[in-house]
Amino acid sequence: MSPATATALKWTGLAVAAIVAGVGLIFGFYEGVPAQQVILYTAATFALVAWVWRSYTTRWAEGASAVEASREGAGSRRRAWRAFARNYxxxxxxxxxxxxxxxxxxxxxxxxxxxxxxxxxxxxxxxxxxxxxxxxxxxxxxxxxxxxxxxxxxxxxxxxxxEGFVYANNIKSMLLFASFLGLACVGQTMVALLGGLDLSIPFVIGAANVGLLYLIGLGVPAWFAVVLIILLGVAIGLLNGFLSFRLQGQALILTLGIGFAVSGLTQILTSLGSRFAGNVFGSVPEWLSNLAAMNGRTFGLEVPPVIVIWLVVAALLIVGMKNTVYGRYLYALGGNRVSAARLSISERGYWTAAYAISGGVSAMTGALLLGWSGGGFIGVGQPYLFMTLAAVVIGGTSLLGGHGGYGFTVIGVLVLQVLTSFLVGIGLDYQWQQFIFGLLILPMVALYARSPHIRTQV
The missing domain is CATH 1.20.81 (Receptor-associated Protein)
Known part of the structure; x- marks a missing residue:
């Protein structure tokens, strides 16, 4: 049988299968059969007709010799399928x-x-x-x-x-929550570019959230309390950076331990004379609420200022990390520490600075979350323990250092937030959301792990 005849028979079979399946589809809907059954039966009919056509036309055209030839070629086809399965x-x-x-x-x-x-x-x-x-x-x-x-x-x-997924209010809501997560991911991204991790981020967020309202309740001016909380966050980050640099390879456990200590100390200090450990009640200044509330306004526009803050921070980081000496040195350290040391780049200075920025931005995120919620809660940062790591990984920033950036993390943040809104919209519980997040991260990690590390390419 000539190639032209084989091609004609193949396409004729597909056409016959499509016609038969289409007729069944029309009659199914006409008779009022449930749509799920109609789709299932249509797909099954198409596959069955196509298979029968191919099987019998091959035997009819080629006869017994075609059958023998197909048996001889079965081994090569199996090898081809195995190669396809390996490649994809x-x-x-x-x-x-x-x-x-x-x-x-x-x-x-x-x-x-x-x-x-x-x-x-x-x-x-x-x-x-x-x-x-x-x-x-x-x-x-x-x-x-x-x-x-x-x-x-x-x-x-x-x-x-x-329903309503693309409405303006829902998009604004997604951007609002993405802004909190995006700001919390600033430090995690910078630390990851050096090959480290900062697990104290959620604890600093919770401590800042509770500590800020506690200071305001003591009569400290709100603006000064915010500055003080951010400076304390920077101090915690400096401690994380200094100790983790001294104990190389122990950053994950060390930052987790410091996070627990900060959270516990904050609860001890803020619960003195109170029965509500971990919670602080008080009045949040109107300007702080406007920064993070859904109905907040930016220069008269109905856009929460926290979204604008996140966009500005993201733009500065994306541009700055690629076009400043600090950014280039940070990538150099993450890519190859030995080469960076020979260029007289201070690894301790950059490592400590990255953790200090992480602590300061985490404290700022906790302060903004206070403006959104209106009440201090020590556990407000707990979801960010998983979400910051997930956003960095999904975005594609290497946890081994040297590759990625905050622009990648922004993509990861948006993916997580859109996925969260979708899962909430279809009515899935929080446990199901966590399950699906985990399934999303696994193939992402496997995919990015296949890429060679930057230090193997220089």
Whole structure:
């Protein structure tokens, strides 16, 4: 059989399968069969007709010799499939995860299996395959490309599934909460670029949140209390940086221990003479509430100032880290400490400064969260223990140092916030949200871990 004949038979079979499946689709909807069953039966009919056509036309055209030839070529086809599976194993793993999550949600959530959710699943699968294939051609900033693709996919699915998802108020709400997370991620990103981690961030946020309202309640002027809290955050960061530099390789445990100590000491000091340990009640200044409230205004515009603050901080960091001596030296230290030391770059100075910035920005985030909530709570920063690390990883900044940046983290923050809004919109509990966050992080870590570290390329 000539190649032209084989091609004609193949396309004819696909056309016949599509026609038969289409007729079944039309009659199914006409008879009022549930949409889920119609879609399932249509897909099954198409696959069955195409398989039968290919099987019998091959035997009819080639006869027994074609069957023998196909048996001889079965081994090579199996090898080809194994090679395909090896080359695209991460895409296949991602598809399996998506299908597993969809199956679990369909089995446990009433009404989850619907036409709209199936369309949303297909959109996500399409974007996953597209981003995975295209990332091979986007060598530079591959993680940013993948993150943006995921962000677009989540936004499209959210707009299809959740009513009011693209409304102005919902977008403003997502940006508001993304601003808090984005500011909390400033220090984590800078520390990660050096190959470290700062697990004291949530504890500093909670301590600043409670300590600020406590100082205001003692009669300290609000503006001075904010400055004092930020300076205390910087001092905690300096302590983190100095001790973790002295004890190389112990930054994770050390910062966690200092975070617990700061949180405990704050509760001891603020609960003296009170029965409410970890909580402080009082009046928050109007200007502080305006900075972080949903109805806050910036120069008369209905935009919460915290969003503008985050945008300014993000712009300064993205531009500054690429175009200043401090930023270039920070990347140099994260990429190769030995080479940086030979250039007379002070590793201790940059390491300590990164942790100091982390502590100061974390304290500022706690102060802004006080303006949003109106009450001091020591546990307000606990979600940021996981979320800051997740945003950095999803954005593509290497935890080994030397690669990434705050622009990548911004993408990770937006992905997490849009995903959170979507999961809340479809009614998933917090436990389910954490489960899906974990499933999202695992393939991201596996994907980025395949890239060689910068120190192996210089």
């Amino acid at each position: 194993r991460w895409i296949i793993a991602g598809l399996v995860v998506l299908l597993a999550v969809f199956g679990i949600c369909s089995a446990t959530i009433t009404g989850f299996f619907s036409v709209l959710n199936i369309i949303s699943l297909l959109v996500l699968i399409g974007l996953l395959v597209f981003s995975s294939f295209m990332s091979r051609f986007v060598v530079e900033n591959r993680s940013a490309f993948i993150g943006l693709t995921v962000l677009v996919g989540l936004f499209v699915v959210g707009s299809l599934k959740v």
